[in-house]
Structure formats: C-alpha cells, structure tokens
Amino acid sequence: xxxxxxxxxxxxxxxxxxxxxxxxxxxxxxxxxxxxxxxxxxxxxxxxxxxxxxxxxxxxxxxxxxxxxxxxxxxxxxxxxxxxxxxxxxxxxxxxxxxxxxxxxxxxxxxxxxxxxxxxxxxxxxxxxxxxxxxxxxxxxxxxxxxxxxxxxxxxxxxxxxxxxxxxxxxxxxxxxxxxxxxxxxxxxxxxxxxxxxxxxxxxxxxxxxxxxxxxxxxxxxxxxxxxxxxxxxxxxxxxxxxxxxxxxxxxxxxxxxxxxxxxxxxxxxxxxxxxxxxxxxxxxxxxxxxxxxxxxxxxxxxxxxxxxxxxxxxxxxxxxxxxxxxxxxxxxxxxxxxxxxxxxxxxxxxxxxxxxxxxxxxxxxxxxxxxxxxxxxxxx
Numbered sequence: 506x507x508x509x510x511x512x513x514x515x516x517x518x519x520x521x522x523x524x525x526x527x528x529x530x531x532x533x534x535x536x537x538x539x540x541x542x543x544x545x546x547x548x549x550x551x552x553x554x555x556x557x558x559x560x561x562x563x564x565x566x567x568x569x570x571x572x573x574x575x576x577x578x579x580x581x582x583x584x585x586x587x588x589x590x591x592x593x594x595x596x597x598x599x600x601x602x603x604x605x606x607x608x609x610x611x612x613x614x615x616x617x618x619x620x621x622x623x624x625x626x627x628x629x630x631x632x633x634x635x636x637x638x639x640x641x642x643x644x645x646x647x648x649x650x651x652x653x654x655x656x657x658x659x660x661x662x663x664x665x666x667x668x669x670x671x672x673x674x675x676x677x678x679x680x681x682x683x684x685x686x687x688x689x690x691x692x693x694x695x696x697x698x699x700x701x702x703x704x705x706x707x708x709x710x711x712x713x714x715x716x717x718x719x720x721x722x723x724x725x726x727x728x729x730x731x732x733x734x735x736x737x738x739x740x741x742x743x744x745x746x747x748x749x750x751x752x753x754x755x756x757x758x759x760x761x762x763x764x765x766x767x768x769x770x771x772x773x774x775x776x777x778x779x780x781x782x783x784x785x786x787x788x789x790x791x792x793x794x795x796x797x798x799x800x801x802x803x804x805x806x807x808x809x810x811x812x813x814x815x816x817x818x819x820x821x822x823x824x825x826x827x828x829x830x831x832x833x834x835x836x837x838x839x840x841x842x843x844x845x846x847x848x849x850x851x852x853x854x855x856x857x858x859x860x861x862x863x864x865x866x867x868x869x870x871x872x873x874x875x876x877x878x879x880x881x882x883x884x885x886x
Contacts, residue, residue: 546712549733549758553714555624563617570613628714631726634696636689642699642706642719642741644847645748645804649687652698656771659852660685661801662751666808669751681738686755690764691734699725703847704746710739710756718743731758746845748804782855782879788863791876795864798857802865805845810869817845821869830875833862834885850886855879 548554585591639650643659650657663684667673676682689695699708699719706719713729731737739754759767786794805817812819820826825833837858840848849858859877866873 548714549712549731549735549737550714550729552624552628552729553712555627556714559621559624562620566613566617628727631696631728633694634728635693636695637698638687638689638695639698639700640708640719642701642703642708642745642752643852644703644746644845645741645752646801646852647687647708647752647754648702648852649685651768654768654772656768656775658685658771660687660755662753664751666800666803670808678738680751681740681753681755683753683755686736686757688757688759688764688767689729689731690761691731691758692761694728694730696726696728699727705743706741706745706752707743708739708754709742710737710754712737713739713756715739716742731756734758734760751804778854778856782883785878785880786856786859786876788867788876791860791863792867794856795860795862796868798853798861799864799868801852802861810865820865821871826865826869826871827873830862830866830877830881831885833866834858834877834882837862838882838885855882855886858882 545553545557545560548557637652639652641648641650646662647660648657649660660683662680663682664676664678664680665673668675668679697708697715697717699717700723701719701721703721705721707716708719708727709716710729713731715727715729717725717727719725735758737756737758739756741749741752741754743749745752802820806812806820807817810820812821818825825836836846838848838850840846853861856879859879859882862877863875865871866875866877
C-alpha cells in the first residue's frame with residue numbers, strides 16, 4: 506500500500522483543521538453565552554460569590570485536565586498509529602508511573618477541597634443573625650414567619666391560570682411570581698429556619714447562594730446577607746408532588762427604612778384580618794373574596810370545579826359542596842387523612858375559610874344559597 510493512501514492529504518488536513526476550528530469557536534461562543542442561562546446567575550451575596558468563584562475555578566481545572574488527557578490520547582493515536590510503522594510497547598507495569606498518576610490527582614483534589622471546605626464552614630455559620638425567618642414548605646406554597654416581628658403569611662404562585670393553560674401569552678416572570686414576596690433588609694444577616702408541613706421541599710434562591718432541604722419534623726438552617734436592593738427569584742428544588750413546578754420563591758431586598766415600613770403595614774393587615782373575623786359579611790362580599798381564595802384550591806379541583814377524574818374530586822355537584830355546611834367546613838379545615846386533601850385551618854384565617862366555603866357552595870352551578878360567616882369558622886376551631 507502506498508504512503509499516499511496511508512496518510513491524509515492536504516485537503517483532508519484542511520478539513521480536519523476546519524472542524525477543530527469550528528469546535529473551538531463554538532466553545533468560545535458557549536462561554537460567552539454564559540450570561541444567557543448557561544451559567545449561574547449574578548451572585549448578590551458574599552457566599553454566592555464564593556460558590557460562583559469555586560465553580561469557575563474547578564470548571565477550569567476540569568477543562569485543563571480534559572485538554573491534557575485527551576490531547577495526549579489523540580496525539581498518541583495519530584502519531585503512533587500502526588500505519589506509520591509503530592508497534593505497541595510491551596511492558597507490564599511501572600511503579601514510577603503508578604505513583605505519579607496517583608499523586609497528581611490527590612494533590613488536585615486536596616487543592617480543590619481546601620477552599621471548598623472554607624466556604625462550606627462559612628455557609629453553616631448562622632450565629633449572630635440580625636433577623637430570623639422561619640420558612641415552611643406546603644403543597645404547594647411557602648409560609649414565612651418573622652420570629653421577632655410577630656408576622657406570618659403564605660406566599661402563593663400568582664401567574665394567571667390563562668397563561669398556564671396556554672390561553673394567554675406568557676409573562677416576563679412566568680411561574681416565578683407570587684402574591685406575597687419575602688421581604689428582607691439589605692446589609693443585615695438573615696437566618697432562615699427551614700421545615701415542611703407535609704412532604705420534602707427545598708428552598709432555593711440561586712443569587713443568594715441558598716439551597717436547603719425543608720424536611721417535615723426537622724429544622725435546617727441557612728443564612729444570607731444581601732447588600733444590593735433588588736428582587737431575587739427561586740423555586741422549590743425537591744420533587745414534592747403534582748404542582749412542584751408551581752412553587753416559586755420571590756425575595757425582595759429593600760433598605761432598612763423600607764423594611765420597617767413594610768413591617769408596620771403587615772402588622773396593620775394582621776389587625777385588619779382579626780377585625781374581618783368579627784364582622785358579618787354579605788353574600789356578595791364573601792363570594793368575591795372566596796373566588797380569590799379558591800385559586801389555592803384550583804390546582805387540584807380545577808378552575809371550573811370539575812377536578813381531575815380518578816385523581817382529585819370535583820367541587821361541582823359534589824356531595825360535600827351541596828351537603829351539610831358543617832361537614833363541608835370540617836373537611837376544608839381538617840383535611841382528609843390518606844388523601845391529598847390538606848387541612849387548611851392553619852393556612853387560612855376565619856374570613857378566608859368562610860369565604861371559600863361560601864364560594865364553593867354557590868359557584869359552579871351548586872347554588873345552595875348558603876352563607877358561611879367567619880364566626881361559624883371560629884366556633885369550629
């Protein structure tokens with residue numbers, strides 16, 4: 506066989522160079538596109554910045570190792586191929602080589618472990634916090650309790666149902682918007698106590714460098730200090746059931762003065778909520794409020810109350826929604842063991858419970874005419 510048939514000609518070499526050049530350009534363009542979703546979002550806390558820096562450092566170490574290893578492999582394959590007259594070396598083992606390729610990876614791992622361990626220790630240091638917030642995961646929402654301010658509220662997905670059902674154009678923050686955002690002051694160390702009410706959840710806000718499991722019956726801790734005012738979004742990062750993908754997190758970092766104003770507003774809302782429980786509501790007002798509250802039920806029972814056959818029961822025409830009011834209130838407040846029906850007594854105030862039950866009994870064609878007052882809910886508590 507002639508040498509010309511054994512070795513690639515100039516055209517083949519040019520083709521090979523073009524392929525390699527194209528690959529290199531694609532790699533560069535990929536790195537340049539990191540800001541567009543292929544890398545971590547911009548960190549806004551010291552811990553998040555350390556995590557990002559470690560990620561980039563270790564990524565570069567892996568890239569260098571890959572280039573060296575595959576470069577040596579491909580060079581050996583091409584330059585020492587049989588067609589060029591080379592023969593495979595015959596040797597059994599080399600103690601020197603064994604020591605080298607064991608020592609080098611060991612030193613690389615130790616070199617990566619030292620800064621990683623230092624960062625992990627900082628992440629676990631939750632002492633001397635300026636603010637403590639308890640975060641509880643529910644299917645499928647978050648509850649926030651400010652331990653020193655006596656404030657608590659639920660945070661629910663606020664993306665319109667029409668967008669989810671593809672009946673309207675998706676918004677800018679599709680599935681990443683909530684009705685009540687978590688407010689924290691800038692420049693303050695915030696300690697988060699994480700737990701769950703039902704199943705495993707995970708509280709994850711990438712820009713804060715925070716990701717921790719929320720486990721029923723167990724308290725996990727994590728902390729963050731945000732120095733830049735802004736809105737930072739995250740999601741539940743633990744598969745927690747049917748609406749796992751509809752459980753966003755929104756954190757708003759504001760100045761200390763704005764935070765104090767927000768605390769005052771929230772406390773006023775708590776007082777107003779207590780007042781709502783003591784007044785007599787008209788049917789129209791209860792229906793209007795109940796329709797808004799029912800958004801929390803629509804995930805399982807459907808926007809039109811039809812449920813999901815064989816999975817979640819319908820509200821429309823159901824024995825519960827058209828039967829005795831007491832039984833209806835009881836199942837909404839206490840849930841149904843062994844099913845996905847949660848107990849909402851601890852998730853809603855008296856006025857919201859009265860409103861949603863009134864709505865269910867008079868919407869979707871049920872038309873029972875029943876009006877449930879907050880006082881009836883209070884009596885059942």
